[in-house]
Amino acid sequence: MLEKRKFPRFTLRNRVICFRYGRQMIMRTLNISLGGLKLEANFDLGVGESMDLAILANSTRIHCKGMVLAIEEFRDRVHARMRFARISDVDSKKLSDYLHSLYWGGFLKWVSSGIFILLALIAYILIRAYFFR
Secondary structure (H helix, E strand, O other), X not given: OOOOOOOOOEEOOOEEEEEEOOEEEXXXXXXXXXXXXXXXXXXXXXXXXXXXXXXXXXXXXXXXXXXXXXXXEOOOOXXXXXXXXXXXXXXXXXXXXXXXHHHHHHHHXXXXXXXXXXXXXXXXXXXXXXXXX
């Protein structure tokens, strides 16, 4: 299936502080990309609503303004799909660096595991050839 999204999404559980009606409220991400995020909240949100957000990632805050595009309602929580309506160049760079580190971190773990398995296989073949002639 062809991916129509502009940016890849990363499944993450980061805390998000939203500033709404003069109060700080806590939500969490379900997934995030350079273009927006999907949040879980235990309070009502409305489609078209804009709010200031602070995404907590790697001991830093990424500030942005998000706009709710769609809502999924559950019994005691909502999932809101949001796009970034405004994000500064500095915060966009922070987010990009954070997502980049997640992508390459996962890739490097995969490569390291593959190399470890390959070395174990080579060791097995050498031990078997040397000790079990």
